[in-house]
Amino acid sequence: MKRTNGSPRASVGRQRLLETAGRLFLRRGTANVGINEVTEAAGVARMTLYNNFPSKEALTIAVYEQMAETVLQALERLGRPPTEAARIEAIFDFFAASAAIPGRRGCPFIHASLQEAEPAGPIHSLVAGYKRKLRELVLGALDAERGDRCEVADQIVLLLDGAVTEAYIGGVVDPFLAARRAAATLLRSR
Amino acid sequence: MKRTNGSPRASVGRQRLLETAGRLFLRRGTANVGINEVTEAAGVARMTLYNNFPSKEALTIAVYEQMAETVLQALERLGRPPTEAARIEAIFDFFAASAAIPGRRGCPFIHASLQEAEPAGPIHSLVAGYKRKLRELVLGALDAERGDRCEVADQIVLLLDGAVTEAYIGGVVDPFLAARRAAATLLRSR
DNA sequence: TTGGATATAGACCGATCGGTCTACCTAACT
DNA sequence: AGTTAGGTAGACCGATCGGTCTATATCCAA
Secondary structure, eight states: OOOOOOOOOOOHHHHHHHHHHHHHHHHHHHGGGGHHHHHHTTTTTTTHHHHHHHHHHHHHHHHHHHHHHHHHHHHTOOOOOHHHHHHHHHHHHHHHHHHHSOOOOOOHHHHHHHSSSSSOOOOHHHHHHHHHHHHHHHHSSSOOOOTTTHHHHHHHHHHHHHHHHHHHHSSSSSHHHHHHHHHHHHHHHH | OOSSSTTTTSOOOHHHHHHHHHHHHHHHOOGGGGGHHHHHHTTTTTHHHHOOOSSSHHHHHHHHHHHHHHHHHHHTTOOOSHHEEEEHHHHHHHHHHHSHHHHHOOOOHHHHHHHSSSSOSSHHHHHHHHHHHHHHHHHHEEEEEEHHHHHHHHHHHHHHHHHHHHHHHHHSSHHHHHHHHHHHHHHOOO
């Protein structure tokens, strides 16, 4: 066999497929990107996809699982600035930079969920889990003594969702400016 | 001819198609609902669709144009409660009720935009226009003397977007409660 | 060197899609 | 009564999709 040691799952083709599919799905949506396009862009044979994933749906799920891990890890790597306001600002910085990348279509996870035909299913569960973890992360960035921590965390998540969405849609001129100022006001008025 | 008076465009089949397609598109997305399903559900022949619209895309645009008109008219029909706070509350009531309808998948316009393969195009323009008009409507509900009207309007739109989205995703337990309280705080801290 | 697992290109399949065409029916106006 | 526009049912078309199969090439380990 080719590799005696190391997980056979960690093939180079598999990782290339995950990265390429992720990039294409982000820009056009899971349903609008075909198997042929993914494999060709990844420089991989179509059979390599089906040797690593049982179906396109399985590839899709793996793509967004990895993407969620990557995003949450990047957020944790922001560290812990000394003040609550700075910690929240850093989170807004992260998502503002992310939303500004050309080709972005709002939150990639919401995009994935809205591409599905049915509202339930593994992708929807994955996205719900990601958003809950994001909320936990925001909660952890708030001062522990704060009595309204939970509500403020919810509110900041809503502002993030709204800002990322409007950065794509364009109904609000500078959504991240508005969202940051709103968050600052909410933090101040404890 | 069948009808000498009245616009021939206002055919019964055309309106049935718009309503049926709107209902199906809302629940499953424009790309996940086929022409056959729309015409069968509308109780209309496939040719009736193509006698009233040049293509599925044209039907889709007409559906969301009518939907935007309907939503904005319903919001204007909320009237003008005496206080600013009550006017904003009424808007949140409207969207909370709308988001609670079974089968809803967040904002229907964002859903439509994210179903498209490409980020530009008529649907995206339509959605951007709708969101701008929504922002204008919120702006009009704020006290005229308020110096921070524009920013607060932006912020409330972000909260609405976030709440409608999370009502679908489920990452926040009671998104409209959090959004209302955030809006109240922002209004108070002028 | 050889055996065996992996990757490759590409033909192939059935299903579905948007869209067209045709033949027929119905019902209102002259 | 006859004309005619609009609606209907359904066969049909080309394109695309996800997925399978096969024959060939590659390369590591024994």
